[in-house]
Amino acid sequence: MTLSPPSGRGLKPATIRDVARLAGVAPGTVSNVLTGRKLVAEPLRKAVLAAVAELDYRPNHLASSLRFGRTQSIGIVVPDLTNPFFSSFVQEIESLAAADRFQILLMSSQEDPEGEVDRIKALLARQVDGLIIAASRDDVAYGENSTFGGTPAVLVDRAFGAESFDTVATDNEAACRTGTAHLLELGHRDIAFLATDERLTNIKQRTAGYRQALADAGLPGRERIVYGGLTIETCRAAIEQELRRADRPTAIFASAYVATLGAAKAIRATDLAFPDDVSLLGFDDSDWMTVLRPYVSTIQQPIDHLANTAWRLLMRRIEQPTAAPLHEIVPCSLRPRESIRRLA
Amino acid sequence: MTLSPPSGRGLKPATIRDVARLAGVAPGTVSNVLTGRKLVAEPLRKAVLAAVAELDYRPNHLASSLRFGRTQSIGIVVPDLTNPFFSSFVQEIESLAAADRFQILLMSSQEDPEGEVDRIKALLARQVDGLIIAASRDDVAYGENSTFGGTPAVLVDRAFGAESFDTVATDNEAACRTGTAHLLELGHRDIAFLATDERLTNIKQRTAGYRQALADAGLPGRERIVYGGLTIETCRAAIEQELRRADRPTAIFASAYVATLGAAKAIRATDLAFPDDVSLLGFDDSDWMTVLRPYVSTIQQPIDHLANTAWRLLMRRIEQPTAAPLHEIVPCSLRPRESIRRLA
DNA sequence: GTGAAAGCGCTAACAA
């Protein structure tokens, strides 16, 4: 028994030079074996591999990135990770990234636009190869020409101020037109539209869809738009006020995930029930919506499709930095369930 | 009008040397100004800052990390980001990290132990300063002495095979003892315990708590443990079988988030209702549990407390790599709501 | 096909 540490377990991790020395080759050759960028004769290759195993050598990705000029990492910025829409989106992106041997740096801005800019700067300082951003505000534009210092970026879901970026979003306008039409068909004429923040592009589009559907039905005067802010609680408070009025709506179209929860809470808080007293059409989808009765009817955004598109656009932009920006739109689908009542 | 690009917008980003040249100082001085590690005389400081602004210089964090030996980044591994327990946990950690100027590399192993090891290796290759791991299996141990090559790591929630790590978890045993006792008090004698995967430490502890409570009540023969696996669907299927038996339980204790959703689904699928036909005690907490009726009674894990502790332990270990490992336990709380019926 | 040497951008010694 010896007191000296087992071989290959020195205090400092082995470097490429250690491997080269042990294998009796040059560092460059070790690199060529490991990256496969150049062919190496079989005997040397074997010696290198043996030395790698012997020393438990793991390449320092940092050094490699510095030299190579690419980090194989991307930054992803979302406003709120507790929102299942965003957590599912991040999970999808993470698995796409892993498949392409990319890693992701995550930032959750918690709907704070100030912090967001700083965090994006920090991501940039780490030399991420690209950025996927669901911004907390439309004016996320970083730097004068919104270019993030040349780092490729794709904007997702919201904040499309700058046309110069690649963007992916769902067809918010059509989704809300369809949703409103659905309520109209079922006889509702007094539909409150609960939105979050009117400053967000996607919310503007959703509101426009609602308006359009009413106009199409010849009911442009029936608009009833309530802005509830970005949390469940503020949404609940906002729509609860409407529900307490004598002329309360017969249906609520909650046009975001937090709005859906807020509306459901408000309905309970006012001792009403859906769909009997007031109907509810929600937005986004989550497991619980088909667990407790009544199942919640919603507009579903295709998260995997969104994530796939975002990833494809980003990889394309990394390959071709000067290509013309693309603006992709993916369709939503209506999931009619049990929370909407047919009116006489 | 000129065709040459505006100043400071060259093709290549400015380096510390460019700044030094423009300010008429040495690169080291620029570094000292920017990091604040050494004092620099005011006039030079100003000149440096002016040059930084002029060139829109942003330090390359990669190069700094390589030289400095620290990346100010940590890796976080969770088994499933769509589980609100983990997404909330990650969000908490992210904000703690941001406050300490750390960034986080996220991996979601999607409950796949194979992929997990590879991903941890990739994280290590990026020289993260530390790791926070909610492993998908107890045998996550990486390398012979479970040391992750010297990188500090704290294990969270589950997978505590290796005593040599710092760990944080909730008091699973006590939580399930309390929960079972609660059901017992309300008159239930036939309680099915729905667990996910018996190979996980935390699940073993939860099961032990259930057993202990039954034993304490003098009912050791009434154990009824069902393992439903790690998804909502498999949990649903497993407990649905129990519910279809003639001697179906009067209560279900769903001992994990996916189990709670699975149990609720199974109850609906068998045309039963809770709490009337069968009572339900869930695990973890989520917004929807207090939105739709009946509100779900659960055992709540204090996510912020867990995250704070994990962060504190990790920072401590980074400062003092050789300190003795700490094993922290934080208490859960019972949230009695409406899904449990008192039996005659 | 292989080795030697330069250098990615930064910071920590050491000199001045």
Added chain:
DNA sequence: TTGTTAGCGCTTTCAC
């Protein structure tokens, strides 16, 4: 205090 120099670990010319 400030400048000079070396080097973190890797990859990539460029000779051989």
